[in-house]
Amino acid sequence: MNNFDHQPGAELDVVVVGAGFAGLYLLYRLRELGLSVRVLEAGSGPGGTWYWNRYPGARCDVLSMEYSYQFSPELQADWVWRERYATQPEILHYINHVADRFDLRGDLQFNTRVDSAHFDEAAGRWQLTTDTGEVFRARFCVMATGCLSSTNLPDFPGRQRFTGATYHTGRWPPAGVDFTGQRVGIIGTGSSAIQSIPHIAEQAAHLTVFQRTPSYSIPARNAPLGDAEVAHIKADYANFRARNRQMSFGVDFRLREEAALSVSAAEREREYHARWAAGGLAFLGAFSDLLVDQAANDTAAEFIRQQIKAVVSDPLTAEKLTPTQIVGCKRLCVDSGYYETFNRSNVTLVDVSDSPIEAITAQGVRVAGQDYPFDSLIFATGFDAMTGALAKIDIRGRAGRPLSEKWAAGPRTYLGLGTVGFPNLFLMTGPGSPSVLTNMLPSIEQHADWISSCIAYVSSAQIKTIEATLEAEDAWVEHVNVVAHTTLYPSCNSWYLGANVPGKPRVFMPYIGFPPYVAKCDQVAANGYEGFELAH
Numbered sequence: 001m002n003n004f005d006h007q008p009g010a011e012l013d014v015v016v017v018g019a020g021f022a023g024l025y026l027l028y029r030l031r032e033l034g035l036s037v038r039v040l041e042a043g044s045g046p047g048g049t050w051y052w053n054r055y056p057g058a059r060c061d062v063l064s065m066e067y068s069y070q071f072s073p074e075l076q077a078d079w080v081w082r083e084r085y086a087t088q089p090e091i092l093h094y095i096n097h098v099a100d101r102f103d104l105r106g107d108l109q110f111n112t113r114v115d116s117a118h119f120d121e122a123a124g125r126w127q128l129t130t131d132t133g134e135v136f137r138a139r140f141c142v143m144a145t146g147c148l149s150s151t152n153l154p155d156f157p158g159r160q161r162f163t164g165a166t167y168h169t170g171r172w173p174p175a176g177v178d179f180t181g182q183r184v185g186i187i188g189t190g191s192s193a194i195q196s197i198p199h200i201a202e203q204a205a206h207l208t209v210f211q212r213t214p215s216y217s218i219p220a221r222n223a224p225l226g227d228a229e230v231a232h233i234k235a236d237y238a239n240f241r242a243r244n245r246q247m248s249f250g251v252d253f254r255l256r257e258e259a260a261l262s263v264s265a266a267e268r269e270r271e272y273h274a275r276w277a278a279g280g281l282a283f284l285g286a287f288s289d290l291l292v293d294q295a296a297n298d299t300a301a302e303f304i305r306q307q308i309k310a311v312v313s314d315p316l317t318a319e320k321l322t323p324t325q326i327v328g329c330k331r332l333c334v335d336s337g338y339y340e341t342f343n344r345s346n347v348t349l350v351d352v353s354d355s356p357i358e359a360i361t362a363q364g365v366r367v368a369g370q371d372y373p374f375d376s377l378i379f380a381t382g383f384d385a386m387t388g389a390l391a392k393i394d395i396r397g398r399a400g401r402p403l404s405e406k407w408a409a410g411p412r413t414y415l416g417l418g419t420v421g422f423p424n425l426f427l428m429t430g431p432g433s434p435s436v437l438t439n440m441l442p443s444i445e446q447h448a449d450w451i452s453s454c455i456a457y458v459s460s461a462q463i464k465t466i467e468a469t470l471e472a473e474d475a476w477v478e479h480v481n482v483v484a485h486t487t488l489y490p491s492c493n494s495w496y497l498g499a500n501v502p503g504k505p506r507v508f509m510p511y512i513g514f515p516p517y518v519a520k521c522d523q524v525a526a527n528g529y530e531g532f533e534l535a536h
């Protein structure tokens, strides 16, 4: 039940949950409107995903010149990225710089976890309670809680019994960890593991990697950014950004227009080699149909398999590391020396695809009756993506209805921005928006711009509540699904589908296609927020 009897705390125009890239920029925009805003953040500083994911080797897999804010020409002209792919400390430094440069800290409240957000229908106010016992009331509530912020920690039998140290890559201790001389186990081989394994292997006495599904990974070819390259982009940054916003993923994959099978085998090989040599996610841009046609995808998958075979010396290990699924269907990984690490004598790969992890014991991990003793155990087991952080908050809308109940069969939103029954509640990069299938930064800026303009409109037009209509929401959910099924994405057990979390409904959550999405959002706003009910 809603309980609005107790004394309310701060009365605000907008309360924002989360001080990552999304919450920070939204605050900047809302402040421009002269609104009273408080941003509540569980961490002790800004940064969101870059605050929590401090595992060794953590680095962005989108190029630094693109993975940064573009709202301020001065900021992007001044800031100097040092490498093609920025490290986690560098990105966290950047976020802190933004907080200081735009004087945002006064409205950021750290060490504050939001427990509940209830809509008080009579008053038309959201009421949030926190683990610090504070209460905030606001006309609008925006969840900027991140897509990959709620960690997934599988319930391995005996997990609590392990007497050594345990870590999750998504909750890494800020002071770092020294594994020198230790026997270390790591469970998982997704992006976080692939980035951290080469670093941990250099320190540990022995590293054992438990792999359920091998990932495809492309070498990053990270390098210092050249002055000439930076100067070239900065000389025309606005157009560089504008061009990238027209790309399907909001990022330049140098997409070739030809279909993979429309060129000769030799030409395909040449293209894949060139992409492999250049490094990074742009490998997927080699041909136009890699993510929509199985036969085309097979050619790219086979190329990567051959590269793995060429790098990994032990044939049995190479075979275990070789993925069989569709490439790109699960998020493609980008690495620095991942496959090479398995040539080290202090690294062992344990395939748990056929014999799942049986138990975690006091000493280590048991698989197929064999015990692997460790001093430290790392869970690189990912996230309850896109909905996990929202599920941890007791969110209730009209008539006290919990969001968890409404979304029991999977998230339902209009444009990933709002959901029926929850007036004046906005989601930043929510399920149903392109978010994780784009460069997150332009997606975040687009959402913050749209939400702040919407709030300005609603406020100036004396509208009491804005809420998606059921018709618009149903149509959008259907559209997201239809678009997803024109691609190969729904065909594997990815976190895009919630398939990595036992019991989570299997629903494809991100919307595929940044430019059409932006056009749709613009059209909705231009038409007086069509698909939303505006109540006076």
Ligand code: NAP
Pocket (backbone or CB within 6 Å): 059, 060, 061, 062, 148, 154, 169, 187, 188, 189, 190, 191, 192, 193, 195, 210, 211, 212, 213, 331, 334, 352, 357, 380, 381, 382, 383, 495, 500
């Ligand atoms: P992830 O991709 O979901 O990988 C989790 C790993 O844990 C998978 O190998 C998974 O195996 C394994 N796992 C989960 N439950 C298991 C179980 N019960 N038994 C054995 N293995 C289990 O998570 P992540 O590596 O943290 O990456 C998540 C996303 O964050 C990425 O896809 C990417 O979008 C983002 N990210 C980006 C960067 C970057 O920018 N460079 C870095 C890190 C992460 P299965 O595959 O079999 O489920």
